Amino acid sequence: MTPTVRDADQTAVEDLRETLRGTLIRPTDEDYDEARGVWNGMIDRHPALIVQCSGTADVIVAVNFAREYDLEIAVRGGGHNVAGTAVCDDGIVIDLSAMRAVWVDPLARIARVQGGALWGDVDHEAQAHGLATPGGIVSHTGVAGLTLGGGIGWLMRKHGLTVDNLLSADMVTADGEFIRASEDEHSELFWALRGGGGNFGIVTSFEFALYPVGPTVLAGPVIWAADDTAAALRFYRDFVQDAPDELGTVVRLGPIPPLSVVPEELHWRPAVAINACYTGPVEEGESVLRPLREHGTPLLDLVSPKRYVAHQSGLDSTVLHGWHYYWKSTDLPELSDDLIEVLVNHAFSTKSPRSYVVLFHLGGAVSRVPGDATAYASRNAPHNININGVWRPDEDFAESETTWARRFFDALEPYREGVYVNFLDVDDDTRRVREAYDEQTYQRLAEIKAEYDPDNVFHLNQNIEPAG
Incomplete structure (x- = not known):
């Protein structure tokens, strides 16, 4: 026994x-x-x-x-x-949360990052040298989880996903063996780590390529009233069609959070915000973002030159530790009028003032990486949507927000094109994990899983069962 x-x-x-x-x-x-x-x-x-x-x-x-x-x-x-x-x-x-060290080689433009580090740790060290690597949009997100699932964020259209900039990973296997995975060592495992999640072992450190970014970028949201959402999204569809790779954008639909930079009379008002980050020269960014800032009659324009690290942490207070979160997510095609109508009809029917929807614009460098280069399989998706039911522990919104998120997600059924594995929630089953990968990618992942973790020791994740 x-x-x-x-x-x-x-x-x-x-x-x-x-x-x-x-x-x-x-x-x-x-x-x-x-x-x-x-x-x-x-x-x-x-x-x-x-x-x-x-x-x-x-x-x-x-x-x-x-x-x-x-x-x-x-x-x-x-x-x-x-x-x-x-x-x-x-x-x-x-x-691994005590293992947060980050070492930067500014000449080689490489960062070595321990497995418990947060993205704020990486940005803090790298920006001392005017460098960065693609990470998330919240600074207290963990490096390991975001990286292993793919890594979408502000810099992805210019420099690719986080996994596209991973150079090597040190890992402890299910047998307690220490190995390094890279293009030259355990190359199949290295392929799997770039999008296959935490299925293959415990990564104790990562090595990333760095790029000149900032330290000043032109960034911030332009915000319109909720009644202007349809018009704003139709404008946005055309605006991002030929957007330069230097421009990353995230659309947010929901009540305006009570940030210090927001006038008090706008706190909690339902709105649509197009948040932008232009990582090229600020003067160029002013020209690129001018149509966005001049569209319609914004409630608020917070676009300005700011430190990249400040922009990276600007949303931190809207997603605090200990709040309750329920997510539904899917990749989406281009924003047709019918799809925009679904977004408008569902986005603002929440009960919790903290719930919201985010729409990521992909493309750019993400789509130019060959589909079989990494395990991340959503290279051709134009957008990803994440429906966020959010409430504080002392608030009685659990039923209303989970119901809202599910109904919204069901309404998107005709438009769904896969899913980003990092956005799968607690009640998403194996079928939805399969949605994150095409059949060939999933089978290859299962075979690599069988080699490195045949007993499925690491299964408390978005699990890929070993082949056979």
């Missing part, structure tokens, strides 16, 4: 504690509840052990202990995944 952690005598657990350089946390420890919490406050799971690793050696020790006692393994980087896969019930959480 396979032993469990309950069968392990106190000596075994104490031996584990003594072996680690990091911290071992158990349910009786004072900091247990804080340690088991993740970004999405809806997630309430109780692991038997939490290993807060100080380095790769601790990760190896934790994996080996978990295998010996047949423990479920959850892997935590930034803990930001909406599905809450960074924590489990009864098993062991291998927590």
